[in-house]
Amino acid sequence: MKDAxxxxxxxxxxxxxxxxxxxxxxxxxxxxxxxxxxxxxRPVILVxxxxxxxxxxxxxxxxRLRDACAGKDVDLVEVGCxxxxxxxxxxxxxxxxxxxxxxxxxxxxxxxxxxxxxxxxRWSDVLPPVLGQFRQEGLAPWEDQPWLDEHAFFAPQTRLxxxxxxxxxxxxxxxxxxxxxxxxxxxxxxxxxxxxxxAEVEEAGLRGRGGGGFPTGRKWRLAREHAGPxxxxxxxxxxxxxxxxxxxxxxxxxxRVLEGLAIAAHAIEAEEAWIYIRAEYPLAIRRLERxxxxxxxxxxxxxxxxxxxxxxxxxxxxxxxxxxxxxxxxLIHSIEGRRGMPRPRPPYPVEQGLFGRPTVINNVxxxxxxxxxxxxxxxxxxxxxxxESRGTKVFALSGRVRRTGLVEVAMGAxxxxxxxxxxxxxxxxxxxxxxxxxGPSGGCLPAKGLDLPVDYESLRGAGAMxxxxxxxxxxxxxxxxxxxxxxxxxxQKESCGKCIPCRExxxxxxxxxxGMSRGRRREEGHGALERFQGVMGLERLAGVIQDASxxxxxxxxxxxxxxxxxxxxxxxxTHVYERRCPARVCPDLLLFRIEEELCTGxxxxxxxxxxxxxxxxxxxxxxxxxxxxxxCGSCQLRCPKGAIQVD
Amino acid sequence: xxxxxLARASSVENILxxxxxxxxxxxxxxxxxIQEAEGFLSRVALRLVAAHLHxxxxxxxxVATFYNQFRFQARGSFPIAVCRGTACHVKGSxxxxxxxxxxxxxxxxxxxxxxxxxxxxxxxxxxxGLAPVIAVGDDYHAGVTxxxxxxxxxxxxxxxxxxxxxxxxxxxDAEEMLA
Numbered sequence: 001m002k003d004a005x006x007x008x009x010x011x012x013x014x015x016x017x018x019x020x021x022x023x024x025x026x027x028x029x030x031x032x033x034x035x036x037x038x039x040x041x042r043p044v045i046l047v048x049x050x051x052x053x054x055x056x057x058x059x060x061x062x063x064r065l066r067d068a069c070a071g072k073d074v075d076l077v078e079v080g081c082x083x084x085x086x087x088x089x090x091x092x093x094x095x096x097x098x099x100x101x102x103x104x105x106x107x108x109x110x111x112x113x114x115x116x117x118x119x120x121x122r123w124s125d126v127l128p129p130v131l132g133q134f135r136q137e138g139l140a141p142w143e144d145q146p147w148l149d150e151h152a153f154f155a156p157q158t159r160l161x162x163x164x165x166x167x168x169x170x171x172x173x174x175x176x177x178x179x180x181x182x183x184x185x186x187x188x189x190x191x192x193x194x195x196x197x198x199a200e201v202e203e204a205g206l207r208g209r210g211g212g213g214f215p216t217g218r219k220w221r222l223a224r225e226h227a228g229p230x231x232x233x234x235x236x237x238x239x240x241x242x243x244x245x246x247x248x249x250x251x252x253x254x255x256r257v258l259e260g261l262a263i264a265a266h267a268i269e270a271e272e273a274w275i276y277i278r279a280e281y282p283l284a285i286r287r288l289e290r291x292x293x294x295x296x297x298x299x300x301x302x303x304x305x306x307x308x309x310x311x312x313x314x315x316x317x318x319x320x321x322x323x324x325x326x327x328x329x330x331l332i333h334s335i336e337g338r339r340g341m342p343r344p345r346p347p348y349p350v351e352q353g354l355f356g357r358p359t360v361i362n363n364v365x366x367x368x369x370x371x372x373x374x375x376x377x378x379x380x381x382x383x384x385x386x387x388e389s390r391g392t393k394v395f396a397l398s399g400r401v402r403r404t405g406l407v408e409v410a411m412g413a414x415x416x417x418x419x420x421x422x423x424x425x426x427x428x429x430x431x432x433x434x435x436x437x438x439g440p441s442g443g444c445l446p447a448k449g450l451d452l453p454v455d456y457e458s459l460r461g462a463g464a465m466x467x468x469x470x471x472x473x474x475x476x477x478x479x480x481x482x483x484x485x486x487x488x489x490x491x492q493k494e495s496c497g498k499c500i501p502c503r504e505x506x507x508x509x510x511x512x513x514x515g516m517s518r519g520r521r522r523e524e525g526h527g528a529l530e531r532f533q534g535v536m537g538l539e540r541l542a543g544v545i546q547d548a549s550x551x552x553x554x555x556x557x558x559x560x561x562x563x564x565x566x567x568x569x570x571x572x573x574t575h576v577y578e579r580r581c582p583a584r585v586c587p588d589l590l591l592f593r594i595e596e597e598l599c600t601g602x603x604x605x606x607x608x609x610x611x612x613x614x615x616x617x618x619x620x621x622x623x624x625x626x627x628x629x630x631x632c633g634s635c636q637l638r639c640p641k642g643a644i645q646v647d
Numbered sequence: 648x649x650x651x652x653l654a655r656a657s658s659v660e661n662i663l664x665x666x667x668x669x670x671x672x673x674x675x676x677x678x679x680x681i682q683e684a685e686g687f688l689s690r691v692a693l694r695l696v697a698a699h700l701h702x703x704x705x706x707x708x709x710v711a712t713f714y715n716q717f718r719f720q721a722r723g724s725f726p727i728a729v730c731r732g733t734a735c736h737v738k739g740s741x742x743x744x745x746x747x748x749x750x751x752x753x754x755x756x757x758x759x760x761x762x763x764x765x766x767x768x769x770x771x772x773x774x775x776g777l778a779p780v781i782a783v784g785d786d787y788h789a790g791v792t793x794x795x796x797x798x799x800x801x802x803x804x805x806x807x808x809x810x811x812x813x814x815x816x817x818x819x820d821a822e823e824m825l826a
Contacts, residue, residue, distance in 0.1 A: 055774045055787035085776025241771040242733030279679065279716055280769065320675055321715035323770070337674035339713040398734035398775035405776050436733060472733045472775075486736050490770070496713075610749050632745060637794045 015177050015298045019186035020306065035178030038136060040096050043074045043118040048090035048166055050081030050251045051283050052244070056088035057107065064108045074118050080252020082166025083406035084153050085398075087131060090166075093118045099139045102131035102148060134167075153403050156421050158384060158410045160372040160392050161365060165252030165406075170287045173294040176255035182300055184374035185262045189306050197267040198224065201370070204378035205390040210235055210326065210363030211441060211467050212552065213389075213456040219360055223268045223350040226358035232270040233354065233361040234261050235331060236277035236284075239323040240439035241490065242470035245394040246364035248406050250277075250284040253368075254291035260367030262301060262312055263374065268360050271311045276331055279318040289316060323440070323494035327551045328353075328361045330496065341496045342551035363468070365394055386412030389455030399436075399472040400426050407471075409454065416450040419473055430475040434568070438467025440487045440494075441556035443563025444480060463563040465556065479585035480568040481575050485513040487560035495553065502554030505545035509561060512538055516575045519588030521627055535576050539565065584646050587631030591647040596621040598643035605635035605644065658684055659692045663699045674700060678711055687718040715770070723758045723765035725803045727751075728782040732771035739792070740779035744768065746793035747781075750800050763807055764800070 017028060033039065045065060049058050062078070069076045082090060087104035093114060094100035098121070103114070106128045113126040132148030133141060148154055168175045176182070188197055202217030223230055234257070238246040250257055265273045277285055292314050296302040303311050317335050325331045325340040328349050334340040335354060353359020369391055373381045382390050389411040395418060398404045402424030409418060419425065419435060426432050434444040443464035445452065452458050456466050474483065492506040512534035518527070542558035549555045565572060574580050581589040594605070594614075601619040613629040616622030624635070624644075636644040662680050666673050674696070681692050688711055697704040711717045729744045748754055751764050758765040774780050777789035783803060791799070 051772075052774045052776055055772070055780065055782075056777055056789060085774070088776070239770065241731065241736075242775055244771070244775055280772070318676070318679060319714075320679065320717065321770070322713065334675065335672065337671040337710065339710055341713075396775060398778060399737045404734075439733065470733060470775075472737055474737055478737055483737070486733070490731075633742065634746075634749075634793070637792075 012298050015173060015182075015300075016306065018177050019182055019300075020190070031174075032178045035172070035174045037094065037100070037175075039139060040075075040094050042096065044077055044094045045069065045074060045114060045118050046077045046079050046092040046094070046100075048081050048088060049078040050248055051281070052081055052085045052248070053088045053090065054283070056085075058089035061089050061091070061106060061108055061111070064111045065114075068111050068115055072115070072119065074115070077169050078171070079167065080165050080170050081248050081406070082252075083162055083248065083408075084131070084403060085405040086403050090131065091128070092134075095121055097140055099133045099136055099141045101133040101142055101145060103128040104131040105129060152424065153405070153407075153422055156413075156417055157408050158392050159408050160384075161249060161256070161368045161394055162252075162406060162408045163372070164256065165248060168253055170252055170254055171290055173255060173291070173298060176253070180375060181253075181255040181371065182259050182262075182295075184371050185259050185266070185300070186306055188263060188266060188374065189308050189310060192308065192310075194224075194267050194269050197263065200378045201267070201373065204373050204381050205385075205388070206366065206369060206373060206381075207389065207456065208363055209365035209369070209393065209469070211438075211465070213466060216362060216366055219350060219362075220264070220267050222348070223358045223360045226351050228269065229272065229357055230268050230270040231354045231357050231359045232261070232265040232268060232273040233331065233335070233359060234264075234273070234275040234364060234367055235326065235328075235361050236275055236281075236364045237319040237325050237331065238278055238281075238364070238468065239319075239321075239326055239494075240441075240468045240470050242398060242436070242439055242472050243396045243468045245396050245406055245469055247278075247281050247284050249364060249368050249394075250281070251287055254284075254287050255295070256368050256371055257288075257364055258291055258295055258301070258314075260370035261314070262295075262305075263370045264360065264362055264367060265312045266310065268358075270360070271313060273312055273314045274317055274335060274354070275314065276317045276319055276325070276335060279320060285316065285318065292316070322496070323490075324496045324551070324553050327553055330551070331361060332359065339496070341498045342553075344550060365469070384410040385455070386453065387455055388457060393454060393466065393469055395454075395469045395471040397423050397471050397473070400430065400475040400478070401473045402427055411455045412453045414450065415445070415452050415454055418454070418471065419450060423473065426473065426475045430477070432473070433476050433478060434474045434480065434483075436464075436472040436474065436483065436560075437470070438465035438559075439470045440491050441465050441552070441559055442467045442470070443559045444474075444483060444567060445563070446567040449567070463559065463566050465559065477583055477585070479581050479583035480564045480571050481513065481516055481581070482583075482585045484561045484564040485510065485517065488513055488557075491553070491557045495557070499548075499550040499554060501545050501548040502550070502557060505541060505549075505554075506557050508534075508541055509538070509545070509558065512541075513561070516572065517581065517586035517588055519631070520579065522588060531576065587633070590631040590633075591626060592624050592629055592631065592633070592635065593645055593647065594622050594624055595643045595645055598641045600641055600643075602640065604638045604640060608634040608638040610634060659695050663695060666699070669700065671700060671702065674702070674707065674710055675714070678707075678717060682717060687721050689719075720758060720765075721762075724763050724807060725783050726765045726767065728767050728769045728772070729755070730772040730774070730778070730780045730782075731768050732775055732778070734775035735771075735779040738778040742793045743779050743781065743791050743796065746796040747800070750796050763804065 089106045091106045092100050092102045110128045113124050116122045132146045132151045164179050198220045206216045207213040301312050322340045325334045327342045330340040330342045332354050349359040385391050392408050393411050394408045397407050407422050436444045488510040492510045495502045495506050497503045515531040515534050545558050599621040606614045611628050611630045613625045693707050697707040755766050755768045772780050781788050781791050
C-alpha cells in the first residue's frame with residue numbers, strides 16, 4: 001500500500017537486521033524508536049478499528065476523519081482493539097514530544113476538536129471524554145489527564161498476549177518487529193534446536209488455552225515421536241458464543257500469532273502449517289493474510305527462513321461455521337473437505353492427523369503466548385500463575401457489568417478481581433447473580449464462586465470450565481433455567497449427530513428444560529406428568545451423555561445444566577413446583593395484568609398485542625385474557641402509563 | 648427463469664474452471680466461493696460441483712448442509728442477522744428476534760415475500776460488549792431493544808421505496824437510528 005519496492009527492500013533489511021542483530025548502532029535504534037512511536041515526527045490520530053470498534057461506529061468516524069485529515073500535516077492509523085469494548089469507539093492522539101492520549105466514546109461530531117488537538121495541541125470542551133494517556137519516558141505528559149495504566153480496567157491486568165493490541169498498527173510488520181515481535185523466533189532459528197524449544201515450553205508449563213488445557217509441550221513431544229512430514233494447525237475457529245479473544249488478538253496483533261505459529265512449527269519441525277479460521281471474521285482474515293504476506297516478504301515464513309534451510313508454508317482455511325470443528329479430529333475432517341464429525345481416538349492426531357500425517361493443533365491464544373514465553377524465558381514466565389496453571393489467561397468479559405471487553409490476568413487471580421474491579425461490577429441498583437464461564441462446555445458460578453481462583457482445576461472442581469475464556473456476567477434479571485435452556489438449544493443444534501448419546505440426549509435435555517418453562521396453558525394431555533418425569537431423570541440422563549459421548553462436545557454438553565442444578569436448585573424448583581419465574585424472563589410463566597387505576601384506555605396495548613389477548617373499550621380500563629396471552633411483553637413496552645404489571 | 652438458471656450455471660463454471668484438477672479438500676472453499684458470488688447454493692451449482700470433484704451429489708449435499716454458513720435460498724435485499732451469542736442472550740436478543748419475526752412476519756431462516764428482508768440467526772458476531780447486536784447488511788446496530796425494531800425495519804423499507812427497491816443495502820447512520 002504505502003511501500004514502494006525500494007522502501008520494501010530497505011524495510012526487509014532493517015527487519016532482518018533488527019532480528020538478527022547484524023546491523024546495530026544508531027540507525028537501528030532510531031528505526032526501532034520511530035516504529036515504536038516512542039516519539040512522532042508529525043501528529044498521529046489512531047483509531048481503534050477492530051470489528052467491535054467498527055460496529056460501535058468507528059467505521060463512520062474513520063470515513064469522516066479520513067476526509068478531515070486529507071492534505072493536512074497529520075497521519076491517520078487504524079489499530080486493533082485495546083480491549084475496552086464498552087467505551088468504543090476509541091481514538092488516540094499523539095503529538096510530537098507529547099504523550100499519546102486516548103479518548104473514549106468518540107462520535108463523528110468530535111472530529112474537528114480531535115483535529116485541533118492533533119494539529120495545534122489545543123484542548124477544548126467539545127473533545128470526547130479522556131480515557132487516559134500512555135506513559136512514555138522522555139515525553140511530556142498532558143497536565144491533569146489521568147494515566148491509562150492507572151485506569152480501573154487496565155491497572156489490575158497483566159498483559160502479555162494483549163500487550164500490543166490496540167497499540168501496534170496490525171498492518172505493519174515494522175512496528176511489530178520494533179516492539180519485539182519475531183525476535184524470539186529469530187533467536188530459535190539461529191540456535192536450531194527444536195528439541196530445546198519443546199523442553200522450554202514443557203518447563204514453563206504452558207497448557208492449551210482453547211479449552212481442554214492439555215500441556216502444549218507434551219503434545220509437541222508426542223508428535224515428534226512420529227516420523228514426518230508433520231503438519232501444524234492453528235485453531236482460530238472461535239465458535240464459542242461469548243468469546244472473542246482470538247478475533248481481537250488476530251485483528252490487533254497478527255504478527256504475535258504468526259510468530260507463535262512459526263515457533264510451534266519449528267518445534268515439531270513441520271514445513272506445512274494451516275490456520276483454520278472462522279469465515280465470520282472477515283477483518284481478522286484480511287489482517288492475517290496481509291501479515292502472512294509481509295512475513296514472507298521479510299523472509300520469516302516461506303522458503304529459506306532467515307537464511308537458514310528452514311521452510312514453513314502457511315495456508316489459511318476458512319471454516320464454514322460448525323461449533324464441533326473446535327474438536328481436533330472434526331477440524332481435520334473439515335480441512336479435508338468432509339463433514340466436520342469427530343472420530344474415535346486413538347489414533348490421536350499427533351499420530352495420524354491431517355491427510356494421515358502426524359499433526360499438532362494449537363489454539364490462537366496458546367500460540368500468542370509463545371513469543372512472550374521465549375522473550376521472558378521459561379522461568380520468568382512460569383512465575384505468573386499458580387499450581388498447574390501458569391501464565392496468563394485472556395477472558396472475554398461481557399454481560400451485565402459496567403465495563404466489558406478483553407481482560408488478561410495472571411492465572412490464579414480470584415474471579416472477583418475480573419468481575420468487580422476490572423469489570424466494575426454489575427450496574428447500580430442490581431445484584432450479581434452468576435458468572436457463566438467457559439461457554440457451552442462450562443458452567444454458571446454463583447456469588448460465592450467469585451472467590452475462586454481462575455485456574456483450570458479450581459474451575460473444573462466448581463462445575464465450570466476454563467473453556468476458551470468467555471465470561472458472561474448475569475444479574476437478578478437473568479433466569480438460570482433460561483440460560484441452561486439457551487446453552488442446551490445451542491449444543492443440540494451444533495451436535496454433529498454422529499453418536500447417539502449426544503444427538504438424542506441433548507435433545508431430550510432440551511425438551512425437559514422446555515417443559516420446565518412451559519406454562520400450564522400450553523400443557524396438553526400428560527404434559528404435567530412428563531414435566532416431573534423429565535425433572536426426575538434429568539441428572540441421570542446428563543450422566544449418560546457425559547459418559548457415553550464420543551467427543552469433548554458431548555462429554556461436556558450437560559455442564560451448563562448440571563452447574564445450574566448444583567448452584568441454583570431453588571430457582572429451578574420454583575419453575576417446576578410453583579410455576580413461577582423469579583427473574584420474570586420465561587414468558588410462559590409470566591402473568592400479565594392491567595392495573596385498572598392507571599389504565600386510561602388509550603388502546604396502545606391492544607394494537608401491540610400479537611395474540612389479540614387484550615380487550616376493553618376506548619377510554620375505559622382494559623383487561624388481559626390470561627388464556628390467550630403469550631407473555632411476549634409487547635403491551636408492557638407500548639403502555640404509556642406503565643399500567644401493565646407482571647406477577 | 649430458464650435463462651436465469653443458465654446464467655447461474657455459467658458463473659459457477661467460471662469458478663470451477665479456476666479450481667481445475669482440485670481434490671476433495673477444495674470442496675468447502677469451492678462452495679464458499681460460489682455462495683459469495685451467487686448469494687446462495689442452488690441445486691444446479693451443487694450438481695456442477697459434484698461432477699467437477701468426481702463426488703456423488705449426496706456427499707456434496709451432505710457437506711453443504713452440515714455447515715451453518717451455507718444457504719440454499721436466496722437472501723433478501725436487506726439480510727438481517729440477529730446475534731444469539733451468550734452476552735446478547737443475557738441482554739435480551741431472544742425478544743429482539745421475536746420482535747423481528749413479528750414485524751417481518753417470517754421465521755428465522757426465511758425471506759419476506761417481497762424479497763426485501765431475510766432473517767437469520769448467527770451464533771456470535773463477536774461484538775459481545777455491545778449486546779444485543781443485529782446486523783442489517785453491513786450496518787451494525789448495537790444495544791437494540793424490541794421497541795426499536797419496527798423503526799429500524801421501517802427505515803430500510805422507506806429506503807427501498809425511495810430507490811425503487813434497491814438490490815444493494817445502503818448504509819444508514821446507526822447513531823441516528825439509535826438516538
